[in-house]
Amino acid sequence: MQPLANITPLKPAGAIEVRNVGQIFRTTTQDVVALEDVSLDVKPGRFVVLVGPSGCGKSTLLMMMAGLRQQTSGTITISGAPIPEPDPHRVGVVFQEASLFPWLTAEENVEFPLALRRTPKDERRAKAQDALKLVGLDGFGKRHPHELSGGMKQRVSIARGMVQDPPVLLMDEPFAALDEQTRMTMGDELLRIWAATGKTVVFVTHSLTEAVYLADEVIVMSPRPGRIVDHLQVSLPRPRTYEMLSGDAFGRMRDRIWQHIRKSA
């Protein structure tokens, strides 16, 4: 665990506004209300975690913030403007580890969004190097994903999401496929990167422990239809430490989230 207190954010980060958002999936037989009247404000530089049981629409909400899906009703703005399509300058997205391109090296994976915009080779290399260094993978750029461990692949994914330095980072269950031990390490790594860059992070997870450990704020969602049922401020000091996991404050927050989820599941 790195000391975090003396690191100041490098850039002002984006604000996210979600206003009365609804999402209806139309199938041939029936309409499914995936999200209903969801409103949410994320201040710049905050670390917000979305939790809830399967089908509560947390991933759908994230996809809409990323411009990968359009809401049926309501508005979403990122840094003050709507997001009708993906915009990697404003929003970086990190998926589960399987989303790296296996035929590219780590470096080329990180360069991918830059290559799409025909950024000159030198500039691409330099930015990819910086991003890989930020996630602690200096010197591993020439490897292909199958030559990297699960945790390292996830670091590459994070580097790829951040290579264009967007103020907002959206993470869709990024550590779900990792083992417990790697998951804890990656959580600490993510907090270090977050503190070093000052980005707004919205993080989707199933894990209550992970939610409380990482977050400034936890948004609890319930399914059928997907809506927000609770919004917790996590008052634990930073840097977060492993010892906090067994503390009373931590346990109370995790219990409160669990009560909501148990009711709705």
Place this chain on the structure above:
Amino acid sequence: MTAATLRTSIVVGLIALWEILPRAGLIPELFLPSLSSTLSAGWSEAAEYGHALAVTLYEVAISMAFACGGGILLGAVVGSLPRPRVLIMPMVSSLYAVPLVILYPVFTVWLGIGSESKIAFASIYGFLPTMLATAAGIQTIDPQLLLAARSMGATLSQRLVRVIIPAAIPTVLSGLRVGGALVIVGVVVSEMLISSAGIGYLISRYRTILDSPHVFAGVLLVLAMAVAFNAGIKWIERKAAIWQTGSRAGQRAADELTAGAMQPAT
């Protein structure tokens, strides 16, 4: 002894047996002429074999272009669009099980006994597995990869060129391996059945006059063609598929990480 040297020695041993058994009189020359008499028979008619090889290679090349080009193109369409997939895939799959060689006499009626009928037959023969493999390759691309590309702002054509094609290459190559081999089979078999030129024709003509050394010389040429094709595909596979999953390499990297070979930058 490693597997590779063992393999080599088996091949060398078989070649030696091919020479020794007929010479010792253990196998009649009619059934298996010795390697040396096969080679000298081929050499004495080098011009005839050269011409036949040129005809066969020409037919194989054109059929290969039709089979692979058409197979990849149609496979890509069928693999990426659900409607034609539902329509076409079951038909193609059942067609694949039919011994298409029964159609060859019909092809000669339509196209004559020249190269055209061989090309038509071999193209269709090699087309089916190529198309099926391409369709499967495109269909099985991880949707996460496409979603990730989209999140980075990739347009449809960028997704095609930078994600769909490279992701489909390994499956397409395995289809090409089968399809290309079937093209060679198709050309040679059709030459053996009804024709007036090509290696298959030579083999079947010499067989009717019981000239075994010349038959085996033709067989050797077909064998060489198949081996060369296989080597070519292997070379492409090595070039293209460096990402074949190896979890051991990932474990090695993880060990380096924990061993402190790499410290997170602060």
